[in-house]
Amino acid sequence: MNEYRELKERWEDIFEADMGAEAILDILKRLDLNKMRAELLEEIASGSEQRKKKAMKALRVVEAFRRSGNKPEWMILRVLPVLPPDLRPMVQLEGGRFASSDLNDLYRRVINRNNRLKKLLEMEAPDIIIKNEKRMLQEAVDALIDNGRKARPLMNSQGNRLKSLSDLLRGKQGRFRQNLLGKRVDYSGRSVIVVGPELKLHECGLPKKMALELFKPFVIRRLIARGLAHSIRSAKRMVERARPEVWEILEEVVKDHPVLLNRAPTLHRLSIQAFMPRLIDSEAIQLHPLVCPAFNADFDGDQMAVHVPLSKAAIYEAKEYIMSTKNMLLPSSGEPIVAPTLDIVFGCYWLSLVRKGVKGEGRLFSSFDEVKLAYEFGEVDLHALVKVKAPWGEKIETTPGRIILNEALPEELRFVNDVVDKKKLKNLVAESYRLLGNERTAEMLDRIKELGYHYATLSGMSMSINDLEIPPEKKEYIEEAERELSKIERQYERGLITDEERYRRTVDLWDRVVKELTRKLEERLDPFSSIAMMANSGAKGNITQIRQMACMRGLMSDPSGKIIDMPIRSSLKEGLPVLEYFISTHGARKGLADTALRTSDSGYLTRRLIDVAHEVLVREEDCGTDEGIWIEEKKDALLPPFEERILGRIAQQDVVHDGEVIVRRGEEIDEEKAQRIKELGISRVYVRSPLTCRTHGGVCRLCYGRDIARRGLIRLREAVGIIAAQSIGEPGTQLTMRTFHTGGVAGYDITLGLPRVEELFEARVPKGQGYISDIDGVVKIENTKDGRKIRVISTHTYVDGYPIPEGYRIVVEDGKRVDAGDVLAVPEDGEKKPIKAKVSGTCEVEENRVYIRYEEKVEREYLVPLTTYVLVKDGQEVRAGDQLTEGPLNPHDILRIKGKEAVQRYLIVEIQKVYRSQGVSIHDKHIEVIIRQMMKCVRIDSPGDTEFLAGDLVARWEYEQTNARVLASGGGPATAHPV
Numbered sequence: 001m002n003e004y005r006e007l008k009e010r011w012e013d014i015f016e017a018d019m020g021a022e023a024i025l026d027i028l029k030r031l032d033l034n035k036m037r038a039e040l041l042e043e044i045a046s047g048s049e050q051r052k053k054k055a056m057k058a059l060r061v062v063e064a065f066r067r068s069g070n071k072p073e074w075m076i077l078r079v080l081p082v083l084p085p086d087l088r089p090m091v092q093l094e095g096g097r098f099a100s101s102d103l104n105d106l107y108r109r110v111i112n113r114n115n116r117l118k119k120l121l122e123m124e125a126p127d128i129i130i131k132n133e134k135r136m137l138q139e140a141v142d143a144l145i146d147n148g149r150k151a152r153p154l155m156n157s158q159g160n161r162l163k164s165l166s167d168l169l170r171g172k173q174g175r176f177r178q179n180l181l182g183k184r185v186d187y188s189g190r191s192v193i194v195v196g197p198e199l200k201l202h203e204c205g206l207p208k209k210m211a212l213e214l215f216k217p218f219v220i221r222r223l224i225a226r227g228l229a230h231s232i233r234s235a236k237r238m239v240e241r242a243r244p245e246v247w248e249i250l251e252e253v254v255k256d257h258p259v260l261l262n263r264a265p266t267l268h269r270l271s272i273q274a275f276m277p278r279l280i281d282s283e284a285i286q287l288h289p290l291v292c293p294a295f296n297a298d299f300d301g302d303q304m305a306v307h308v309p310l311s312k313a314a315i316y317e318a319k320e321y322i323m324s325t326k327n328m329l330l331p332s333s334g335e336p337i338v339a340p341t342l343d344i345v346f347g348c349y350w351l352s353l354v355r356k357g358v359k360g361e362g363r364l365f366s367s368f369d370e371v372k373l374a375y376e377f378g379e380v381d382l383h384a385l386v387k388v389k390a391p392w393g394e395k396i397e398t399t400p401g402r403i404i405l406n407e408a409l410p411e412e413l414r415f416v417n418d419v420v421d422k423k424k425l426k427n428l429v430a431e432s433y434r435l436l437g438n439e440r441t442a443e444m445l446d447r448i449k450e451l452g453y454h455y456a457t458l459s460g461m462s463m464s465i466n467d468l469e470i471p472p473e474k475k476e477y478i479e480e481a482e483r484e485l486s487k488i489e490r491q492y493e494r495g496l497i498t499d500e501e502r503y504r505r506t507v508d509l510w511d512r513v514v515k516e517l518t519r520k521l522e523e524r525l526d527p528f529s530s531i532a533m534m535a536n537s538g539a540k541g542n543i544t545q546i547r548q549m550a551c552m553r554g555l556m557s558d559p560s561g562k563i564i565d566m567p568i569r570s571s572l573k574e575g576l577p578v579l580e581y582f583i584s585t586h587g588a589r590k591g592l593a594d595t596a597l598r599t600s601d602s603g604y605l606t607r608r609l610i611d612v613a614h615e616v617l618v619r620e621e622d623c624g625t626d627e628g629i630w631i632e633e634k635k636d637a638l639l640p641p642f643e644e645r646i647l648g649r650i651a652q653q654d655v656v657h658d659g660e661v662i663v664r665r666g667e668e669i670d671e672e673k674a675q676r677i678k679e680l681g682i683s684r685v686y687v688r689s690p691l692t693c694r695t696h697g698g699v700c701r702l703c704y705g706r707d708i709a710r711r712g713l714i715r716l717r718e719a720v721g722i723i724a725a726q727s728i729g730e731p732g733t734q735l736t737m738r739t740f741h742t743g744g745v746a747g748y749d750i751t752l753g754l755p756r757v758e759e760l761f762e763a764r765v766p767k768g769q770g771y772i773s774d775i776d777g778v779v780k781i782e783n784t785k786d787g788r789k790i791r792v793i794s795t796h797t798y799v800d801g802y803p804i805p806e807g808y809r810i811v812v813e814d815g816k817r818v819d820a821g822d823v824l825a826v827p828e829d830g831e832k833k834p835i836k837a838k839v840s841g842t843c844e845v846e847e848n849r850v851y852i853r854y855e856e857k858v859e860r861e862y863l864v865p866l867t868t869y870v871l872v873k874d875g876q877e878v879r880a881g882d883q884l885t886e887g888p889l890n891p892h893d894i895l896r897i898k899g900k901e902a903v904q905r906y907l908i909v910e911i912q913k914v915y916r917s918q919g920v921s922i923h924d925k926h927i928e929v930i931i932r933q934m935m936k937c938v939r940i941d942s943p944g945d946t947e948f949l950a951g952d953l954v955a956r957w958e959y960e961q962t963n964a965r966v967l968a969s970g971g972g973p974a975t976a977h978p979v
Contacts, residue, residue: 020134021076028072037062044950056951063949080110080141083165102162106144106154113137187214187308193263195299196286197453201338201442202325204261204275205286206306208247211254211279212239214308218253219246251279258318260307261285263295265603268726270294270327270337274309274318289344290445291324294337325442327709328433332727333921334648334708336429338445342539344452345422349537350459351401351451352420355383355528362386368403375400390415401455408447410436422538434671434711461530468531468550468573471520478552478569481513506565507555514554514567518547549573556583559590598754605758606729612933616690616721618714619698627692628652629901631924633683638916639909642683643674645924648706649687657682668706668713690720690928691904696957699929708923721933724926728911731920732757753914756888760911761930763891770887771862773878774897781874787865790872790884794858800839802850808835814845824850900935900978907931938976945971953979 007015018026040062043055065072088101117133139150147153147164154162169175189210196205212219220235228245229235239246258274266272273291280286285304292298309318320326328338340348360380365371365388374380382401390396398417406414412435413428420428425448432441485506492502522543525532535541548554553568553576568580576584631649633642646669655663655673657680663673669687677685693703699720707714714720732754759766777794804810808825812818818837825835841854862884864870869886872878881898883889888910895903908927915922938959940952946962948954954962954976963973 019131020138022134025073025076028076031072033062033066033072037066053951056949059949060952077141080144082107087168102156103144103165103168105156105162106140106147106164109140109154110137110144113140185307187310188305189214190303190305192284193287193297193299193302193304194282194284195289197289197449199278199286199288200446201288201290202276202323203278203288204259205280205282206254206259206277207283207285208250208279208281209283210285210306211277212242212246212250214259214306215250215253215257218257219249222249222253254279258309258315258323260309260318260322261287261295262305262307263297263302264305267296267606267730269331269723271296272322273324273327274322275324288324289342290338290340290449293339293341294324294327325438328429328438328441329709329711330727331709331723332730332926333923335921336426336433338442339426339429340422340445340448340452343456344449345425345537346461346534346539347452347454347456347459348405348420348425348448349533349539350461351382351405351455352399352416352418353383353401353528353533354385354399354419355381358384360384360386365389367391371400371403405451408444408451410440410444412436413444421536461533463530463534465573467529468546468571469524470550470571470573471517471524473520474517474551477513477517481509484509503565507563510555510565510567514547514552517551518543521547521551553580553584556587557590558586601754601758602729602732605732605754605761606725609725609729609761609930610722613721613725613930614719615697616719616724616929616933617698618701618704618716618718618720619695620700621716622702623694623700625688625692625694625703626652628686629689629691629904630684630686634909636909636913638913640912640916640921640924643678646677646685646687647671647674648708648925649685649689650702650705651685652688653686655682655685666702690925690932693932694957699932704925708925720929724929727922727926728757728930731915731918731922753918756914757911759888760891760907760914761934763934765890765892766888768887770889771864771884772889772893772897773880773882773884774860775858776879777858777860777877779872779874779876779878779884781870781872783866784863787863788868788870790862790864790870792860792862792878792884796856796858798854798856800837800841800852800854802835802837802852804835804848804850806848807832810845810850812843812845812850814843816843817841818843818852895978904928904931904935907934935978937979939979941975941977944974946974948974 004017007017017023037059040055040059044052044059047055083103088103088107090098090100090104093099113133113136117130117137120130120133142150143154143162144164146166147162148167156162167174172178191207191210196203199205216236216239219239220229220232223229223235223238223246224232226249229238254277257277259277260272260274262272264271271294273294275288278286285306287295287297287299287304295304297304309315324338328336330337358381359378360374361384363374363380363384363386365374365386367389368391371380371386371388375382380386380400383399385397385399387395387397388403396415396417398415402417405420406416409416409428410432413432416424416428418424429441429445432444436444488497488502488505488509491497492499497505525546527533527536531541531546533539535543535546549572551571553571555563555565555567558564564583564586566583568576568584570576570580631642631645649669651663651665651667651669654661654665655669655677662676662680662682663669663685667673669677669685688703688705690699690703693699695703701714701716704714704720706712707718709723758764771790773792775792775794777792780791780793782789782791802824804825807828809828810825812822812824817840818824819840820837822837823834824837824843827834835850837852839852839854841852844851844853864885870884871886872882872884878884881894881902889906891903891907894906908924908931911927912922912924936955937953938956940948940950940954940959943950943952944963945966948959948962956978959974959976966973
């Protein structure tokens, strides 16, 4: 304030100071953008690096104003828009009081302060009062726009923060997500779902009451058309009274009219499917058991919504594209999603088992029918091995159960003479889909479903606690482990091993004990006991859960995911002591907390993926690119098999083996060709990929290849970006929810997985990053007090030549070392200047020439913590891009050192590892679509004669087009680097 007074006194005529938006408005009005642009360009050309950066930032804003035609002063609000009254309602309550939207309060404050300011200005009040009133008006406007920004927001009478305009738009309940992106739908209903085992795959059971309400207009129309009602009103009355003729007409209406079923959360396109309704008398919707995995539905109180497609086009699309029989494969991996589970798997497994020494074993039969007849008369046990002449003339050894099972399969898939578990059934569905299409596969699935349920019932499967037999060796193993443990503890107490080593050895010891006990349990387990059959068939549970029930629960994780080195020695059958029970609560509680927290994280990841990829459509047949990617066979258990990765791709080069062309360029690699490539031992194939597609704003059909959910080349206009985002996001949510079932038993957890996927897609610097070498060179490792110093030293030898003219005498000797500036030759007459060395090095003297051989060293230094595992040895030679220390790599480093293809490969492999480690399979193609979007921009280094600015982030195709245009007109192109 003193400074202000001092300046005002000294420069009264030319000095002016003001506060608030008015002062800023005045400054903005005086801005000359063209002059500003010229000054900034000058500063960029001549200023320091720091000033250059600042000037570039400012220039970007100036250019945006110049190009758009907007004026800077328009950025200051002078008129406040008022929200329509419907969006800020005022409601009268029962007691005669009014409940009003917070916005009315906020608007009222602005109006009151504005009117008071008007009055003060008319009264010509002192300057200080007017300034204060202007400040208060500014605060009222700020609160209206965003009341959450201030340290002390405006409160209502209850002490709650008033909701401002920003709050109305923000979040899930905000205007955008609640009202604009999602709307309430007419002709829809919701109800609890129950299982409908007798339904066909394309059917759902729809409660009659619900159907009547949903199809009301259709029923009314038919009632009037048939003369059963004379007006809409009388028809409505008939419907409300539910007359018998109404139900008849309803049956006719729904006969060929599909309905859409949806289960929230709608994570991918299979969460909405079309079914033909079958009217039922109950109040609940019946769902076919085989479509549950697609909806991620179970029958523990889940609800589903029903929607009626109204127009002819909508009905056609529902039948052709959304019908459950047309959506049997997962869009993410191409695997069957409609596959038998639970009871059906158990029934089929039990039916295909072989028992030794049962009735009728070894008997001979002349036909399958004869075997079935003998079984029906009780002459042969269902699981007895018999010899029978097959319809194709061969004599085979099989069981009556397997003959019955094969009758459910199409002719082309018979004869399956194996034990049929969940995996085998899934493979049969995939094979049937490939050979016979969806209609016949749906028929086969319905037959398998009925068979599975029937024989699961006949099996009499039940479970008793006595089925769980604790291995007698358990006590002996635990005592042995305790003796070993006391040795480890003694070594630790004497200081022979560190705490970390003690912990690791303890965990390894108990892990070994658990594995041994599991092996013993498996040996003792009766393969025909219900519990073993459930686990072995893949119907439910696994050996780990049986081990927890019968042997010991084993090692548990604490809330941070670290394994607790004190195992639970009791089994669930024996019961847990208090301390062990307490340890096991960690995992159970963490599972529940994770489910709540991580679900939102995964949903957010899906939304961000959709945001970047929604523009990617299949826009043309062929972009004409010559580029592609190499798909190589890698011996990594966490990566998809080689034949799976090349399947459905278009070859970019001929695939040749010993002169024979297996796949021609431009051909699709189908199942037979992929299998042939694998059998011939070809380990790398050059294929087209969305990563190298040159189509603007999307991809072309040939670069994308096969539509893995529908088999056959992808269709034009297909939204492959959305499919990719859903395919990556949906399992994320599944995984987050899956921790709920493991009960916290030590092992891999999605809490490592989901944040890692986010880290990769956002290309963040990873935690605990591994370092890679920037240059080729030799490694030198030194230990310092701060950590370990890894130096990579690159040495290059150069030779400088100095010609010695006549009249000069060489004064250095061959092999002698000289420094820069030393004299090499002197003139004999003394008038000319001597010849000096420009570099330091060793001399090589010839008759009239001196060479100086010198070395130039380039060095890079990396300081890593002592705990980090170093992958290279002292004195080892490394290449640029080689990994020096263990840990995830920074994608930006890979891009800078090894280039675009290397970073794309790294991201695909790392993302696949996260998902595959959780047993989720996603096709590389979807990850490639997202990575394409991640790398679609380049950063301008030098603008040349283009309109770009240095540092601008520009779409690659826009950069290439602009450069082509500038070159055609004889200008200089811009240069850029990928980001």
